[in-house]
Amino acid sequence: MRKLIESTFVSLDGDVRQGLMDWAPPYWDDEHSDYEGKLLFGADALVLGRETYDGFSSSWPQRSGDPYSDRINALPKYVASTTLTDAETTWNATVLGGDVVAAVADLKDQPGQDLLKFGTGSFSRTLIEHGLVDELHLWRFPVIAGTSDSIFDGLPTTHLQLLDTKVFSSGIVVQVLGPKT
Numbered sequence: 001m002r003k004l005i006e007s008t009f010v011s012l013d014g015d016v017r018q019g020l021m022d023w024a025p026p027y028w029d030d031e032h033s034d035y036e037g038k039l040l041f042g043a044d045a046l047v048l049g050r051e052t053y054d055g056f057s058s059s060w061p062q063r064s065g066d067p068y069s070d071r072i073n074a075l076p077k078y079v080a081s082t083t084l085t086d087a088e089t090t091w092n093a094t095v096l097g098g099d100v101v102a103a104v105a106d107l108k109d110q111p112g113q114d115l116l117k118f119g120t121g122s123f124s125r126t127l128i129e130h131g132l133v134d135e136l137h138l139w140r141f142p143v144i145a146g147t148s149d150s151i152f153d154g155l156p157t158t159h160l161q162l163l164d165t166k167v168f169s170s171g172i173v174v175q176v177l178g179p180k181t
Helices: 019-023 030-041 050-062 067-074 100-109 122-129
Strands: 004-010 043-049 077-080 093-096 114-118 135-140 160-167 173-179
Touching: 004 030, 004 100, 004 122, 030 043, 030 067, 043 050, 043 100, 043 122, 050 067, 050 077, 077 100, 093 100, 100 114, 100 122
Parallel strands: 004 114, 004 135, 043 077, 043 114, 077 093
Antiparallel strands: 135 173, 160 173
């Protein structure tokens, strides 16, 4: 059975929406790239919500010539959406229509490497609530964003256990959490 790994950037005050564009880039360095690369190359498919898919599919296909970009472009993508159709997707994407919980559970049951999920929103909350996330990599950035759009809003109390911690010289702390057993 494959693991589903969620990788999420979060500010000290809990913001998960503005990181890629606003506050995260100054902290990206070789340590960040190495860790992110290990996650990507340990997976053989990406799982994305529609908003993340839209953002990624408009920018990543224009990048190539380095191992990370080539890998992210080549991987199959599974997109949770009630508004996209197969005709509207490109970039190696398959729409997970209908019951996304059952669809992701089926993906996890297939042989292969890990499934890597980027992006944060209602799809993330659904996956966590249904116990489908095996590892949650919370990248805590040493920045106060001044906003708070939390991945966890609306979730019931969910107990997790700390599986690992990685501290980067930039101040990023990645907590790897899993379901409490």
